[in-house]
Structure formats: C-alpha cells, structure tokens
Amino acid sequence: MGKITFVEHSGTAHIVEIAEGQSLMQTAIDNGVPGIDADCGGACACGTCHVILHSDWVQAAGSINADEQGMLGLTPEKTDASRLACQITVSEALDGLIVHLPEFQM
C-alpha cells in the first residue's frame, strides 16, 4: 500500500495510506488531517482545500484546468506548486507524495 505525507504548517507530519481513486482532499479528511476546510465538498467552488505540493511532485499530480486555476487565484498564499486537493485523484503512482498545508485556508 502506497503512502502520502501531509505536513501541517507547524511542521507536524501525517502519513496516510492511499485509497485508490479517492481525491486528495477526501484522503486528508478521512484520515483526520487538520488544515483543510473543503467548504464546497469537492466541487472546485470554494478554494478551501488549498495545498502546496512538494516540488518533486508537481508534474506527477497532473495538470490544472481553468476552473481550478480560477479558484486558486482567490488564495493570497498561492505558490507555483499550489493545488486544490479536491481536484487531485490519488493512485499508487503518487506513492511517496509529500503535501504541505498552508497556514490558513481562505
């Protein structure tokens, strides 16, 4: 079973198992990882599931569509490696992924 590591802003790490086909947002919520609000429940409509990928993983996580790009624009803490966790589907191909959580969700 592959693993994903979520790192809170404070530095606390949470290592969780990959559930094939689930979104990265749901993976965090189901494993009680704090720091993701996901107000819209995964509809790419609130921007409160913002995460920052480790730079080695940006490519592997796939491309960003226009809707996600638009919602990411609402986040003042956006970086080049920013994504909305509800728009990433996890699979064994992401085994070892490291995801940083921002200080705040907006």
Add this chain to the structure above:
Amino acid sequence: MNPLKPLLEPVIQPVLNKATAIIPIHWQIKGAHAFQHAKNRVGRGRPVPTFKEVPLPEVSTLALQDIDLSNPFLYRQGLWHSYFKRLRDECPVHYQKHSPFGPFWSITRYEDILFVDTHHDLFSAEPIISIGPQPEGLEIETFIAMDPPKHDVQRQAVQGVVAPKNLAQMEALIRSRTADVLDQLPIDEPFDWVQKVSIELTSRMLATLFDFPFDQRHKLAYWSDVAAGAPESTGGNANTDEFFRAAADMAKQMSLLWREKEARKAAGEEPGFDLISLLLANDDTRDMINRPMEFMGNMVLLIIGGNDTTRNSMTGGVFALNQFPDEFTKLRKNPGLIPNMVSEIIRWQTPLAYMRRVAKQDVALNGQTIKKGDKVVMWYASGNRDERAFEQDPDQFIIDRKNVRKHLSFGFGVHRCMGNRLAEMQLRILWEEILKRFDHIEVLDEPGYVQSNFVRGYSTMNVKLSARH
C-alpha cells in the same frame, strides 16, 4: 430632440466613463447628479419605481406564474419561506414575466444554485448583481459584477487586505473594540440591539479596516444603507437625491483619506495594516486613485460588503437563539461550539438573499431553457433551506449542525465572498465576549425588518440582558 441635450451631454456624460484624474471624483458625481436631474426634468430619465406595502397573499392561492420573489416585503411579512418552498417543490427553475424589475428566472434549489454560481462561462455577473439596475448616472464598477479575467485582476489586487494573515494582526484590536461596546450596555433594561450593538460594532470594524476617522464611523453604515436601498435595484426605500449626496460625500472622504495616507507614507511613516495602506504598498494598486471608477468601486464594495451582512448576522444570531432556546442552553454549556454556530447563524440568516446573473447563451437547467440575455436570480436564501441538500432539517437552527460550512450565504465559485473570514472572525469574537459577560439576551418583541428583496435585515430589535453570575 430636446434642447438641453447638445449642451449637457458632451460636458457631463464622459466624466463618469473616462478615468480622469483631473476632476475630483465627488465633483464628477455631483456633475452626474445634475445631469440626471436635467434629464428627468425633460422626461428622458428612466422612471424610478416606488413600492407601497400591502398584505401579500398566501402562496397556495397563487398560480405558479404569478409568484414574484422580487417583492421587497416578502421577508418582512414572513412569507418568504412558504414562497420559496413551493417553488423548490413545484418549479425549481421558475420564470416571472411581469415583475416591477422586468422578467427574471428564479433558481431555488441548492444544486442548481451551485451550478449557476460556478459557471461564469455560462452566466455573467455583469452589469450588476441586484435584480434591478443601479441608479441611473452612477453605475460604479465593482469586481463583484465583473467576469473573469477582469474580475480576477481586480480582486487579486485587494484580497490580501482580508487574508487570514492580516486578520490575525487585527484580531486583538477588534476584540478590544467589541469588549468596549459590550461593557457599556445596560443590564436588565430594554434597548435596541441593532443600534447599540450590531451597527456600532460593524461601523467600528469598518473604521478599523479602513483606518477611517473613528468619530465619523457612523457615516460608513449610513452610506452603505443608502447605497443598498435604491428602489430600482432592490426595492428599497432610499431616495435618489440622498443616494447621489451620499456617494459624493463618500468619494470625497475616501479620497481625502487616501491622499493623507499617501503623504504619510511619502514622509517615511511606517504603514499600517489598514486597507488603503495595503493598497498603497502594492505596485498594482498604488495609483488606483487615478482610476476613479475603480477606486470608488473598490471602496463601495468593501464598505457595503462588510456592513449590513455582518450587522444582520449579529442581530440574526441573537434572534435565532431566542427562537431555539435549547440551542442557547447548549451554547452556554459548550462555548467551544461558537465557530460552528457562527456558520450556522450565517446559513440561517442568509444576509444576502441572492446574487443575479445574465445568461451568456441558451442554457437547459432542470427541465427549462434559459435564453441568452435572460436575468437569472440565485436565491441563496432558498438553497440554504433546501431539504434535498441538508441532512438535518434546514429550518431548524442547530448550532452543532454537521457540514454547515456548505451553506450558500457566501456564494461559491470565483465570486465567493472575499470577506468571509473577516465576517466569521467578528462574529466569533462577538459571541466569545458575550458569553464572558451575559447569561441571557432576551428578545422582547418582534424585530423590525428592512424593506428589500436583497438584504435580509433588521431595522430594530429590542432586547434585555441579564448579567452572568
């Protein structure tokens, strides 16, 4: 052809369209006002509707096509709930042909509202988000009523001001100002919560946000009320002359404030965390004052956006806890529920009833075809009561409701409320400070309600406090 036209139009018409830095903004507004007067005198102005209150019929007595959700008295008369429910159940995408604001579609179910709000490619927020148009002659440009990509550029320039990082810096100040208001309230004696608490606190908060002269803070609430109360926009009862005067006054004061901060910055003073200082510190916005309509648009949006929405949530929370007294008991036992309760208050109150869009092409939705150019109103107030979307009875006020953050009160998509974290923070602080001081807030009689199809608000609410023992 009227004789005034060639004289007036070349002089006054362009001033509000072109971003000219030469004529002070408040003069431009006065100019537009004079022009509007002249136009009205010669019968070329658009007529402004007036609304007279009459008792509205029970929804069950109406044919579907006669249901008109734009009536500004529906909320005051307590009928909104049954009107929305009938449409949700029988005609969730509903066309009203003959309203005083012209024809419009009503979207009343949660899922359909989410669809419209997240499809800015199909539904435009331009030219404005109220059912009716802005007062003629003063059509301000604000990014809440712009589509991407223009919207994104403008929003990104200002959103840092209310970003959580900046809010954390303001929390202590907002808390001390809140505490100060609560400490001055009478105990065991009736008073109006709207005036003494809700208006006072939101004015203080806005004055803090703008670093606006504290002794003049009531102007902020006043300007906001007038701006949101135009009859042709929302069915309110503000008058047009008052509207123009308020706009001119506001433009003057906000420009002065800007210039003053600019001078202080140039003199090497350390900038504050207030809105204008932050705009002055940003390369994209430091010269915004030279683009008057953009400058005014942003000031108006923040002053209105942050005003009666938060104010009415402050009143609505007290009212809700009185209607559902078991929840008050639950809250006293467990103040840790405050953050979740704040979201529930905002859902239950839904301070803004809707946002309006215009279809950019024909769109099929829930069995109906919305035609290109049609107005489409997303009734958040209905979606927040949609039994299909909320597991626990949405008409109940439940401070520990599960998944409450999915409520529609802040909208969804690229226009999602920019001030949502600020509003939540203010309400959280208010309730934390209330519980430290008071055991109970008793609502003494039925509150007064605002006349509007847009703002779901209270004009008065008499309460009595009991001190905490």
